[in-house]
Amino acid sequence: MGGRRLPRSWYGGEAVELAPLLLNKLLVVRDPGGGGRTGRIVEVEAYAGALDPASHAYRGPTRRNRVMFGPPGHLYVYFSYGMHWCANVVCGPPGRAQAVLLRALAPVSGLAAMRDARVGASRERDLCRGPARLTQALGISGADDGADLVSRSARIHVLDDGVAPPDEPACGPRVGLSVAVEVPWRFWVPEDPHVSPFRGGGRGRRREAAPFAPAG
C-alpha cells in the first residue's frame, strides 16, 4: 500500500481549506494480524471550532471535545446517538479546535475485514458510506480518540498515494445539523458512488465554498 504520511504541519491549515484537500487521500488502519484496512476519502465536512455554532467545540473545551483543542494531526472520535462512533481529523493552529469529519470512503483494501465488521452491508458501496459506517468498517472506536495520525508507529494513518484531490470538489450544506444549516462546508468527490446520501432537503452542487467565517 504505497503512500507517504503527511507531516504535522500539513494539518495546520484552516479546516475549510484542508477539508477538500483530504479528498482522495487514503485512510489506513493497521490490524493486529499484520493486515490492514484502507479506504479512499471521498466525503468530508469542515467544522470551525469557536466560530462555528455547529461544532462540538463551539462552547469551549469539555471532557468530550478536549482532543480538538490540542495539536493538529490527531483523531477526534466521539460517540453519537448512543450507538455510533464518528471520526474527525483535528487541524488548524492548536487551541482553535478545528476539525474535519470523515463522512465516507471508497474501500480500497481489507474488504473482507470490513465485511466482517459490517454484517448487513449487502453492497460494497455501503461498507464505508456514512461517518458511523466507516468507523465500524475500519474498526475505529472511542479507544482511538486522540490517536496521533503522524507518528510512524501509529495504528491509523492518512496517506498521500499521489492521487490528487478533485480539481473542482463538490460542496454543499453539512448533514444532520439544526444550526448553521446553510453553510456549505460538506465536500465530496463529484460523481463518486460511495458518497453518502444527503438528508435534509436540497441537493449539493459544484460551487465555490463560502469564505471562512459563517455568514450568520
Place this chain on the structure above:
DNA sequence: CTTTGGATCGTCT
C-alpha cells in the same frame, strides 16, 4: 427511489 419511526446512552444544561 422516498419517508418514517425506533434504537440507545454519553454529554452538557
Place this chain on the structure above:
DNA sequence: GACGATCCAAAGG
C-alpha cells in the same frame, strides 16, 4: 432531563 455531526428496517410510490 433533553438532545444529538446516525443507521436501519419497514412501508409506500
